[in-house]
Amino acid sequence: MSASPASGPPPQIPPSPSTPPPTALRQRLAELRGPAVAPQPMDARALAALAANPGCRRRALLDGAGVNKAVLAQALGSPSAFGQSQFAFMRGNAFEAKVKADGGAELMRLLYGQLGGPDEPDPATVRTPDLAAAGPQGRAARTALALREATEAGAQAGAWTFLDHPMLALEVAGSPAYLEPDAVVVAPDGRWTVVEIKSFPMIDAAADAAKVGAAARQSAVYVLALERVAGHTTGASVHDRVLLVCPKDFSNLPTASVVDVRKQLSVTRRQLTRLTRIEDIAAELPEGTTFDPELPAEELTAAVERVEAAYAPECLSACELAFHCRDRSREAGAVEALGRGVRGELGGLRTVDAVLSAARGESGDPTDPTVSALRRAAELRAEALNGAAC
Structure with a gap:
């Protein structure tokens, strides 16, 4: 049940913690994408993959410019086998809707059962603020305001707040990225907890370790973005443990476990600070360089090769351009194609x-x-x- 709006004029939405890039940079990034190509938003999966390989200037620039790497890989003749099937996508959406039904009543029950809190949440009094706003920057500002209001409501009235698909802003290599976790819950004590909902099963209270690891890296990005907002909110703290909700055994019933993301958070924070600023990478390219997929394959390949890549076999599970970069690495006889461990030796x-x-x-x-x-x-x-x- 949503909280009743307060009387009086509506509160002013504070500015987003991440400001848009300068006009000149925005124009340059639009030129790199191609004049008629819409930008591909950077999500938490992309950020987690980028943080895992901060030396890859190619990925940093393409992601920062909003280039659709799957379309680019297709145009280069090295299509990726990336992405979910339509069936898996629909199943995941249906499971998420089930978990969030009735104002997130089941989700709140799972969270309290795993993490506890000052008082058990009453589904009838849980606040569910409206986060709608114009554009990602507006939504990020609206989310920041809702988080502050939720923290105040918790301190004053002991209220729980459930934020469905909030929008968070995080600056990456000098360019803003907008991230959308499945949910964030604000407890009465001012603790903010990220909730990640996945459709892979949790069998006998354990899920596939590789999939849990990927979810932890993704969630660490959300926690990092939340910390930027919490730093400007009195009484707020961000939990370094996230709630992972999955189907139980072979059913469609939700179950949950707590995932400690302190290690992933530390690595992500350190790696993102190592990224070269996007404008510095773009400034090294000749004027007129573009990654427009409508270019002839030879010209497009030449444009991509102007930006240094840092290929490793791990890229095959994290980047749409991995097959292209692997082929180039093999052609050059680079030892990186054998793995980072071999390269180090x-x-x-x-x-x-x-x-x-x-x-x-x-x-x-x-x-x-x-x-x-x-x-x-x-x-x-x-x-x-x-x-x-x-």
Whole structure:
């Protein structure tokens, strides 16, 4: 049940914590997308993937410019196998609607059962403010106001507040990103908790570890964005544990568990600060560079290759351009294609040909520990093959 509006003039919505980029930068990013291409909004999944690979200037620029990487990959001839099936998408929406039915009564029950609170929420008195506003910036400002009002209502009247699909703003590499968690709950003690609803099952109170990890990284981005608002709200705190709601076993009944995102939050915060500012990357490109998918494939490939990438096999599960970058990495014989761990072990040897040459004794400093280890490994391999031949 929504709270009754207070009498008197409506409150003024404060400015968004993240301001839009300057006009010149907006124009430059629009040129990079293409004159008739609408921007693709950056979501929490993209931010989590970007934070996991902060050295990839290509992804930072494309995401910051709002380039649709799936369409770009198709135009480059390396389509991605990314995304949900229509069936999975519909099932997820139906499950989320079930969890949030009746003003979030079931969701509030699950949250109180897992995290507790000062007083158990009464579904009839839980506040559900209207978060509608014009555009993402307006919605982010409306959400910030609703969070402040909810914190005040909790302190004064012990009220719980359920925010359905709030909009949060976060500055990433000098450009604003607008994020939309499934829900945020404000407890009477001023604690803000992110709720993430997923359609993968929780069997015997445990879910797939890889999927839970991905949800934790995504939720950490929401927590980081909420912290920016909480820093300007008296009495507010953001919970570093999020509520993950999933179907129970093989049913469609919701169940929940608490996920600690402190580690993911720390990593995300550190990695996002390492990102090169988008305008700095854009400034290095020749005038007229564009990633318009309508360009001929040769011109589009040349434009993409002007921006440095940092490919690793992990990109295959996180980026729509991964197949294109993998092909280019293999063509160049880059050791990065073998994984970050291998790349770290090989020191200054940057290509597979250089590694093989050093292992055969044709190049490299024999006093270099990496070269010495490669030559020893080559000798052991030769001995093993000779022994097998005998």
